[in-house]
Amino acid sequence: MLNDLLTIVANDYRRELLISLLERERDRKTEALLPDDIAVDGANRDAQVAELHHCHLPMLAEGDLIEWHRDDNWITTGSRFDDIKPLLELLAEHDEELPYRVRCVNR
Template structure:
């Protein structure tokens, strides 16, 4: 459980993982950070942060697959393990503080 909460401890990682809920893992991917950028940081700063912190952590945990060349992210082999927590966040987003997702 600690590993799941560690993955969800940052809003950028939460946004990325929740965004993957709505994508077909066989056909769709997310381009990071463009597809999860919310404007609170510059796109360039966020890209550096994703590349050096968030994506390696999520990939190591097995929650995502990351193509470093194209910056595309897909569901990883362990994505379904964290799915119930992501669905809970997604389904109750309107009840959570704005900065949670």
């Protein structure tokens, strides 16, 4: 189980998406519109959004970490989000100390 969670957060896009959902939950926001609320910023934004839709969102939805409402293009936390929440909180708490620096557009 821990190996699976570490694999999920090992990817920049998945990690940032999940941390963004964690922060939205703290702000009492229940959903995030895609890509405006979550998409990773950068030179290849269109490619990153496509990668989110074709790779990362399906993986997270299959693992019940998110609920992906494809037709309306928004996501919420899934039934197993609490399983990864302590790890996300730890990563968010130590963000400035860690070597990765991928930031979301609206964070």
